[in-house]
Amino acid sequence: MVCEIWTPNRNTDKSIHQQIFHYLEDRIITGEWPAGYKLTPQRKLAEELNVHRSTIVNVLEDLKSSGLIEGQKGSATRVTTNINAFLTNGNRVNWDFRIKNAIYKESPPFLKTINNLELDSNIIQLSRAELADGFFPKYQMREITRLVGENLNYLGKEDPKGYFPLRESIARHLKNYGINTSPDCILVTSGATQGLQLIALGLLEKGSTVFLDTPSYLYSRHAFQSAGINLRGVSMDEKGMIPFEICNLRNYQNRAAIYSIPSFHNPTGIVMPPSRRNSILEMCLKQRLPLIEDDVYRDLWIDEPTPPPMKSMEGGNSVLYVGSLSKSLSPGLRIGWTVANKQVIERLADIKLQLDNGSSILPQHIAYEWLKGQFYNEYLMEIRKKLRVRRDFLLYMLEKHLGGIASWKVPTGGFFIWVNLNKCKSVHHLYLRLLNRGILIHPGSIYNEDRHNYVRLSFSYASMEELEEGIVVLAEELLKL
Ligand SMILES: Cc1ncc(COP(=O)(O)O)c(C=O)c1O
Numbered sequence: 001m002v003c004e005i006w007t008p009n010r011n012t013d014k015s016i017h018q019q020i021f022h023y024l025e026d027r028i029i030t031g032e033w034p035a036g037y038k039l040t041p042q043r044k045l046a047e048e049l050n051v052h053r054s055t056i057v058n059v060l061e062d063l064k065s066s067g068l069i070e071g072q073k074g075s076a077t078r079v080t081t082n083i084n085a086f087l088t089n090g091n092r093v094n095w096d097f098r099i100k101n102a103i104y105k106e107s108p109p110f111l112k113t114i115n116n117l118e119l120d121s122n123i124i125q126l127s128r129a130e131l132a133d134g135f136f137p138k139y140q141m142r143e144i145t146r147l148v149g150e151n152l153n154y155l156g157k158e159d160p161k162g163y164f165p166l167r168e169s170i171a172r173h174l175k176n177y178g179i180n181t182s183p184d185c186i187l188v189t190s191g192a193t194q195g196l197q198l199i200a201l202g203l204l205e206k207g208s209t210v211f212l213d214t215p216s217y218l219y220s221r222h223a224f225q226s227a228g229i230n231l232r233g234v235s236m237d238e239k240g241m242i243p244f245e246i247c248n249l250r251n252y253q254n255r256a257a258i259y260s261i262p263s264f265h266n267p268t269g270i271v272m273p274p275s276r277r278n279s280i281l282e283m284c285l286k287q288r289l290p291l292i293e294d295d296v297y298r299d300l301w302i303d304e305p306t307p308p309p310m311k312s313m314e315g316g317n318s319v320l321y322v323g324s325l326s327k328s329l330s331p332g333l334r335i336g337w338t339v340a341n342k343q344v345i346e347r348l349a350d351i352k353l354q355l356d357n358g359s360s361i362l363p364q365h366i367a368y369e370w371l372k373g374q375f376y377n378e379y380l381m382e383i384r385k386k387l388r389v390r391r392d393f394l395l396y397m398l399e400k401h402l403g404g405i406a407s408w409k410v411p412t413g414g415f416f417i418w419v420n421l422n423k424c425k426s427v428h429h430l431y432l433r434l435l436n437r438g439i440l441i442h443p444g445s446i447y448n449e450d451r452h453n454y455v456r457l458s459f460s461y462a463s464m465e466e467l468e469e470g471i472v473v474l475a476e477e478l479l480k481l
Pocket of ligand 1: 129190191192193194217261266294296323324325326327331335336
């Protein structure tokens, strides 16, 4: 039986997951719960500790992998039978210490929790940055996969830069956006994420600084910090990053870069107009700083085509361009690309070779089939229509239930509506209350502490019924705060 008084503290830096883990671990290590002791069933434990059941499931999984508890699916979970021998064995590896002190940082605990909750099909996902399951082109994908299988002759090692025909078709695809490049200047990566990691590892010295939009997708990720790189925020207005704030970075010399998401920015949905793109690029050129242009949402415009990428503009040679099929087609395919000059691509490909010996070939063949003709462009036209319906419905719901108590801008593409809950003092409390009612949002505070009255709502994943329920409950809970 769990001690009735203890519940996790919601006002500390320690995640709920960590607190429950350590609480249960203590009961076992101190012998309070002896070998074979039967733990309270998951659902009841969740109620007692006032947390979501998925949190308990994850904690129990971790205790199991630590060897402290055991139990098969369907049977009771118990303290490991030989727990005493296990604990007195002085040779036990201190995994906790190792994990906390290793080079690569752990994901922020809060993000880990959200990532787990995003996989829970019982929760209404107003958070997930991906296309709805129902949008997945399963018949075309099955057909393409079958074709790839039939034509398969060999599964050997490829050029570390990626499958050549795929790089050719990416180059052709990018030409539609005004980027003139060649397969030699393209590296196929495991999603855009790997492109960012390779840039951090291959082109930035330890202690360098990356200047980035505030808020930004990267604040919640550790790709750069784990490589010993500092992040410094640059303010945004309704046109995106403000160039003035990066006009005087000369003293950083070779120890800085700019990172921006100019198209359908995550989390604000902002699109940088061409004039602003020009100014940002000009600033970078003047100071000889590389500009990392993260353009993963480019293909998802709804109202009008996305402005040309900075990579396509005069001076685009300084741009490290990162793209992906994760948002527009499938996050599970893990196909992304980085475009830069040949010397840089050789460097990043060398690191990739050292890290993973090159990307898996099958997804590259599949991506090639999608990109080689007009198939992908025709598919995108359908996706845009579907996204427009979801976006308009979410806007309608917001107007109906939050009109007057919140404000937002109409996104012209992408997945997100960045909502300012005018009077909300703690979006974290709102997040917890919504979670209690089975709805997941991204509180603005995960992107930046001072965004405590913002939420990022995604219209790409939840169904229309779920969007409606989500907003009705959001309005109810907001009024109660
Ligand atoms: C701006 C931005 N860049 C990169 C990524 C990661 O993309 P991928 O799944 O291709 O690694 C995301 C995912 O949410 C994103 O929002």
